[in-house]
Amino acid sequence: MVEKSSQKVALITGASSGIGEAIAHKLADENYRLVLCARRQEKLAKLTEKLKEKNSGILTLKVDLRQEADILNMFNTVRNQWGGVDVLINNAGLGHKEPLMTGETEAWREMLEVNVLALCICTREAIKDMSDRNQGHIIHISSMSGHRVPLSSGVYAASKYAVKALTEGLRQELREANKNIKISSISPGFVETEFAEKYNNSKEKAQALYSSFPVLKPQDIANAVSYILSQPDYVQIHDILLRPTQQKS
Ligand SMILES: NC(=O)c1ccc[n+]([C@@H]2O[C@H](COP(=O)([O-])OP(=O)(O)OC[C@H]3O[C@@H](n4cnc5c(N)ncnc54)[C@H](OP(=O)(O)O)[C@@H]3O)[C@@H](O)[C@H]2O)c1
Known part of the structure; x- marks a missing residue:
């Protein structure tokens, strides 16, 4: 049976770490019911423990976004339990430093499947719910790499x-x-998230990057999400570009 509530439902992909985790905290503070998905269930369970004090409505789902069946099951579960989603945060994503001249096909495939294809499938499914409810908001977590191309990052930037x-x-x-x-x-x-360690395949390189100057915190992105969602109906923010003040490009 579908539970009736005035609380909006926000689905956050990739909520097990970094930016997605920070957005979960922010939207819990703002009284949303949360659907949190990722592959690492143990991380989602720890996050749920922390969020419980703030918000009783939390649904965690183990989803591999490279599997369309997982995505469709997730949306069906949310429809059955809460009647669908009002807000979708397409946050899950990853980069691999795999250059165009020498990179591994599988690394390119993973970036394109998660960063692009899964985002499209989640968007289509969310729009079905939002059309029924005649309201909704979708936020894509993109990157400055959607605006300029860093060296050796051709496929990540393409995504x-x-x-x-x-x-x-x-x-x-x-x-x-x-x-x-x-x-x-x-x-x-x-x-500063798990992103750079995965991108460089090195904890040391990630630490060196994050300690070279003050970089953004996941909470800074969560604040941007909150700003976007707090606008009146007639205002649609298209894209917010934000860099650490000392970042070169
Ligand atoms: N950090 C940065 O400097 C930066 C800059 C610009 C844009 N971004 C973007 O910000 C978004 C979030 O990244 P982050 O920085 O927070 O990195 P992160 O800490 O590595 O988080 C990535 C999230 O994506 C999830 N994910 C990856 N592959 C998945 C899959 N196949 N199925 C389900 N979930 C998957 C991970 O969950 P599991 O591993 O548990 O599945 C994790 O929760 C990404 O779209 C990234 O491109 C990051």
């Missing part, structure tokens, strides 16, 4: 340039269809 096109493409489709659904994007520079 985030795709997110840029998908943001504008969806804006146009939603407007054409006269839907009461907004689409926004956030494009961060360096943020």
Whole structure:
């Protein structure tokens, strides 16, 4: 049976660490019911323990975003339990430093499947719910790499340039269809998360990057999410670009 509540439902992909985890804290503070998904269940369980004090409505789901069946099951579970989602934060993503001249195909495939294809599938499924509810907001966590191309990051940047096109493409489709659904994007520079360790395949390189100057904190991105969601109906933020003050490009 679908539980009725005035609390909005926000689904955050990649909530097990970094930016997604910070957004979960922020939206729990703002009284959303949360759907948190990722592959690492133990991390989601720890996060749920911390969030319990703030918010009773938390659903955690083990989802591998490279598996479409996992994504469809997740949306069906949310529909059955809470009637669907009001807010979708397409946050999950990753980078591998795998250059165009020498990179591994599997690393390229993972970036494109998670950063682009899964984001499209989640968006389509969320829009079904939002159309039924006649309201909704989708926020893509993109990157400064959707605005310029760092050396050896061609495929990661391509995935985030795709997110840029998908943001504008969806804006146009939603407007054409006269839907009461907004689409926004956030494009961060360096943020201290697990991202750089995975990107460089090295804890030391990640630590060196994050200690070279003050980089953004995941909470800075969560604050941008909150700002976007707090706008009146007629204001649609398109993209927020934010870098650490000392970041070069
Ligand atoms: N950190 C930065 O400097 C930076 C800058 C610009 C943009 N971004 C973007 O910010 C977003 C969040 O990254 P982050 O910095 O917070 O990195 P992070 O700490 O590594 O978090 C990445 C999240 O994505 C999830 N994820 C990855 N592959 C997945 C899969 N196949 N299925 C389900 N979940 C998956 C991870 O969960 P599991 O591993 O538990 O599945 C994790 O929760 C990404 O889109 C990234 O491109 C980051």
